[in-house]
Amino acid sequence: MKxxxxxxxxxxxxxxxYRSRPYTVVVQQLAISLCTILILTQMAVGQNAHxxxxxxxxxxxxxxxxxxxxxSTFAAKDSQRKDFxxxxxxxxxxxxxxxxxxxxxLKFIGRVHYQYGLVDGSVVGNDVNYETDEMxxxxxxxxxxxxxxxxxxxxxxxxxxxxxxxxxxxIRFKHMWQFKMQLDMKNAFDLDGVDGFKLGIGSREINMSYxxxxxxxxxxxxxxxxxxxxxxxxxxxxxxxxxxxFIAEREPVTWTLGAFSTTQHDWVAPFNDGELYYSxxxxxxxxxxxxxxxxxxxxxxxxxxxxxxxxxxxxxDWATAVSIQRKRGxxxxxxxxxYGNNGDQLNxxxxxxxxxIVVMPSYWLIQDSLEAVFRYQYQGSRxxxxxxxxxxxxxxxxxxxxxxxxxxxxxxxxxxCYLGLHKLIRSHHQKIMAGVEYDSLLQNGNQLxxxxxxxxxxxxxx
Numbered sequence: 001m002k003x004x005x006x007x008x009x010x011x012x013x014x015x016x017x018y019r020s021r022p023y024t025v026v027v028q029q030l031a032i033s034l035c036t037i038l039i040l041t042q043m044a045v046g047q048n049a050h051x052x053x054x055x056x057x058x059x060x061x062x063x064x065x066x067x068x069x070x071x072s073t074f075a076a077k078d079s080q081r082k083d084f085x086x087x088x089x090x091x092x093x094x095x096x097x098x099x100x101x102x103x104x105x106l107k108f109i110g111r112v113h114y115q116y117g118l119v120d121g122s123v124v125g126n127d128v129n130y131e132t133d134e135m136x137x138x139x140x141x142x143x144x145x146x147x148x149x150x151x152x153x154x155x156x157x158x159x160x161x162x163x164x165x166x167x168x169x170x171i172r173f174k175h176m177w178q179f180k181m182q183l184d185m186k187n188a189f190d191l192d193g194v195d196g197f198k199l200g201i202g203s204r205e206i207n208m209s210y211x212x213x214x215x216x217x218x219x220x221x222x223x224x225x226x227x228x229x230x231x232x233x234x235x236x237x238x239x240x241x242x243x244x245x246f247i248a249e250r251e252p253v254t255w256t257l258g259a260f261s262t263t264q265h266d267w268v269a270p271f272n273d274g275e276l277y278y279s280x281x282x283x284x285x286x287x288x289x290x291x292x293x294x295x296x297x298x299x300x301x302x303x304x305x306x307x308x309x310x311x312x313x314x315x316x317d318w319a320t321a322v323s324i325q326r327k328r329g330x331x332x333x334x335x336x337x338x339y340g341n342n343g344d345q346l347n348x349x350x351x352x353x354x355x356x357i358v359v360m361p362s363y364w365l366i367q368d369s370l371e372a373v374f375r376y377q378y379q380g381s382r383x384x385x386x387x388x389x390x391x392x393x394x395x396x397x398x399x400x401x402x403x404x405x406x407x408x409x410x411x412x413x414x415x416x417c418y419l420g421l422h423k424l425i426r427s428h429h430q431k432i433m434a435g436v437e438y439d440s441l442l443q444n445g446n447q448l449x450x451x452x453x454x455x456x457x458x459x460x461x462x
Contacts, residue, residue, distance in 0.1 A: 092462045105145040109155060111217060111461035113137040117164070117393035121439075121451020123406045128451060130397035132164040136457065137216060139177055149188040154179045157239070164396045175239045175266040180204045182247075196249030203242045203268060206233035206260065206278050206312075208299045210323040210336050211358070220362055221418055222433050222455040225377040226390045227338050227356030231319040233276055233301060233312040235264040241276065241312055242269035256280040262305055262312045274305030276312050293327040303343065317343035323358075330364035338379075342386055350410065352382035368424065373435075375418040384443050385410035394439060394451060406449055413442040420455075433457040 095106040113136040121128045141155035157174040180202030191197055207213040209228035214220075235241055242265065245258025262274040278301045286294035300320040305311050313319070319340030326333045338356040345351050356379035364371050379387045389395055389409035398406025420435025434456045441449045 101148070103144065103146045104148065105143075107143045108140075109143050109462065110140040111137055111459070113216065113457060113459045115222060115433075115455060115457035118454045119393050119397045119451055120453075121394070121449060123398070123403050123449045126403070128397055128401070128403065128406065130393065130401060132393060132396070134164050135159045135161045135169060135171075138171070141177075149184040151182045151184070152180075153182075164393065164400070166400045175237050176203060176268075178202070178204050178240055179268060194248055194250050196247065196254070198247040200245045200247065200258075201243075203240050204245075205240050206258075206276070206301065207280065208232060208301065208319060209321050209338065209358070210297060210325065210334055213297065217459065217461045218428050220360070220371065220373040220422060221375055221420060222435050222457045223390060223392055225356075225358055225375065225416065225418075226388065226414060227358065227377055227379040229390060230354070230356075230379070230388065231301075231313060231316065231321065231338060231340060233260070233278070234314075235262070235269075235312055236310060237264055237266070239264075239266075243276075243278075245278070252284040254282045254284075260312070262303065262310050264310055273309035274303065274311065276301055276303045290329050291327055292329075293325070295325050297321075297323045297325075311343075315343045315345060317341040330367060332362045334358070334360040334362075342381070342383075347385065349383050349385040352386050354379065354381040354386045356380070356387075365421075368427070370421065370423050373418070373420055373422070375416075377414075377416040377418075379414045381412045384412050386412055387414055389414065389439060389441055389449075393453060393455075394449070409441065409449075411441045411443040411448055413445075415440045428459075429462065430460045431458075433459065 092108045092110075093106075094108055095103060098104055114133070115136045116133040117131065119128055119130040138157070138159035139155050140158050142152070143154075144152040146152065155177045157177050158171060160170040160172065160174050163169055180200055182198045182200040184197075185191060185199055186194060186197045205212065208231040209224070211219060211221075211224040211228040212232055233241060241260040241262065243258050243260030245256060247254065247256045249255075256279070258278045260276045260278060261269045261271040262276055263269040263272045278299075280299045281297070283296040285296055286292060298320070300318070301313075301316075302318045303312060303316060305315075317340075319338065321336055321338045323334065323336035336358045338358075339353070340355075341353050342351045356377065358375065358377050360373065360375040362371055362373040381387045385408075387410070391409075395407055395409040398404065398409065416437060416439050418435055418437040420433065422431055422433040424431045435454070437453045437455070439449070439451050439453065440447060
């Protein structure tokens with residue numbers, strides 16, 4: 001505990017020089033931003049849908065008209081949404097021909113995620129008031145199907161936004177997020193004993209937690225939980241590693257098995273350092289009426305590195321996760337347990353085992369339009385600095401505003417509760433997300449930090 005209290009004088013001095021803007025101004029700016037996003041989105045949609053009389057969702061009613069209960073009206077609006085999605089997808093289609101023996105499909109892909117974050121809390125007796133906005137993700141790339149049995153997926157991160165840390169926004173090539181090819185071996189070699197079998201090579205996400213299995217285009221919360229991010233196998237540039245893998249499917253089980261280099265590279269990494277071995281087993285347990293689904297997933301990785309090697313996942317020795325997802329009607333429920341070992345670290349207080357649990361129910365308030373979600377996350381560790389807060393936005397508040405213990409963000413127990421909504425404008429292709437979260441970080445039973453955070457995000461992909 002000494003290492004935290006010894007920094008309190010520095011943090012009190014820093015606090016005197018920091019003054020937050022009144023929250024009334026923040027709320028006004030937030031409201032203006034949301035209105036602007038909605039207006040611009042509808043204008044963009046209108047350019048391709050001027051023949052449609054209604055450009056907004058079925059829950060909206062024009063003020064100049066009386067509401068009517070007409071099933072044909074709702075059917076027409078649903079048809080308009082489907083037409084829009086077809087047009088939206090066509091915007092990204094460069095070429096498509098199933099008869100072409102060389103290139104069957106070529107698409108331009110991308111996503112733009114912009115968000116705002118606010119933190120209100122206290123650390124070692126000082127108030128923390130922080131706000132920022134950022135380009136969360138800006139990715140561009142190509143996907144292709146070629147030679148009948150090959151798939152290519154190449155997506156680059158095109159932004160480096162340091163404004164949350166006090167820097168500048170730089171739009172440029174940063175690194176490849178994913179750059180992979182897959183061969184459909186079942187079709188190529190007429191394999192009858194399996195329902196699917198693919199060989200992949202390149203850089204890709206190693207999806208350990210269910211929150212990481214779910215794409216950022218479709219996640220229900222603005223940010224993933226801290227324990228989910230802890231077991232993401234990121235490299236030193238916070239991108240994805242290079243490797244080789246197999247995906248075998250025999251209903252109801254799909255198994256992914258791969259080996260990955262721990263060497264960092266902006267494109268495709270060589271195997272110059274250690275290796276990480278990855279397994280993901282997914283059981284599709286139930287598919288029934290009323291949107292009823294149940295699936296179970298078990299993931300694990302082991303990292304084999306030597307002294308001086310570059311590492312993945314912050315040097316974790318190993319990690320495993322077991323999750324179950326249940327859907328029925330408008331309800332969805334997710335439960336996950338995580339366990340692992342921090343491996344060898346420069347600070348012995350950051351080694352040893354860690355564990356966590358995530359509980360996340362959600363409910364469609366308006367089916368396929370407005371969803372509410374709650375998430376509780378707990379993580380703990382054997383050593384006093386074995387777990388860590390997310391960098392967004394609590395640790396960044398500490399880094400920018402001079403709170404060293406908060407910028408460090410480490411302890412041995414962390415509780416987090418999130419409550420939010422996300423509104424689908426045009427399915428998940430365009431949506432707005434908002435949420436509030438409470439975090440409590442403890443060490444040896446003493447609270448180091450407690451805070452409320454608020455986040456709003458606009459997300460679009462094609």
